[in-house]
Amino acid sequence: MKTSLEVLKQELLDNNIHLSHQRLKVLEYLIQNHNHPTVEQIFTDLHKDISTLSKTTVYNTLRVLEDAGLVRVITIEGTETRYDIEVENHGHFKCKSCGKIYDFEIDMNVLSSPDLEKFQISDKDVYFKGICPRCSQH
């Protein structure tokens, strides 16, 4: 499994990133919660276990993980930033009614454009919005 903790820990070590207690907890949290949590959610939940945890640390850690390419930042809406363990080939759908974000499989490799011939592309994000099945059956 690609998102196993052990594999990711090794990736951090390969990137010369120190595996502190807090960082591991954030990483574990993201592995166990694929529901695209916000910083607030991550902080609130982890705070129950680590009472000394600071929100700044959560921000710092997420940036470290993002820079290492382990975590994907979802900015589908300007008002909220969400985080996701990096998984290839999927887009994000946000329901305008209930607000839930769904993953969907999509082949990013198909996504290319002659306009970008000379561009170096490092990130591809696909965001859809609309109404999810649960909300549309009202």
Add this chain to the structure above:
Amino acid sequence: MKTSLEVLKQELLDNNIHLSHQRLKVLEYLIQNHNHPTVEQIFTDLHKDISTLSKTTVYNTLRVLEDAGLVRVITIEGTETRYDIEVENHGHFKCKSCGKIYDFEIDMNVLSSPDLEKFQISDKDVYFKGICPRCSQH
């Protein structure tokens, strides 16, 4: 031409939206500036002409235009919200070096996923990031 002022004015009238002076100015600005301006840029530039203009009005107007489907909101980065006259079938590329946002043509209709069979999709956004040709040559 699809983004002509006259056509868009008619669309606003069709949506029962009053064509105030300020709203027309914002609309004109977006037609003339396809460089994905922020609220700050729109406000600063228009303020030169309309000295009484309020930033709140710019926010209000952009929301009205967005709801009417004439304007597309670009949230490629959580820190900045940008606005674009609605044009079909194009994605946005942001250069991580110079920060410029480029349009590129892409066939949104190709973008679909079996996972979304029962979803009602109303918006499709494609965001790429990387290095633009101007920044990568040296």
Add this chain to the structure above:
DNA sequence: ATCAAGGTTGTAATGATTACAACTGTGCAG
């Protein structure tokens, strides 16, 4: 045992966006 470097913490500052209440202008009824 000591020291340096990196990591963590809490508070203060920032900055974009929204809420809100007062003001303005325009069209219509009388």
Add this chain to the structure above:
DNA sequence: CTGCACAGTTGTAATCATTACAACCTTGAT
């Protein structure tokens, strides 16, 4: 003509996520 109602505009204050910063803590090497 006059005044009223409504939609749009304005400016300030409030909100909220994020960042800056300085002090503190941990850990590992010498």
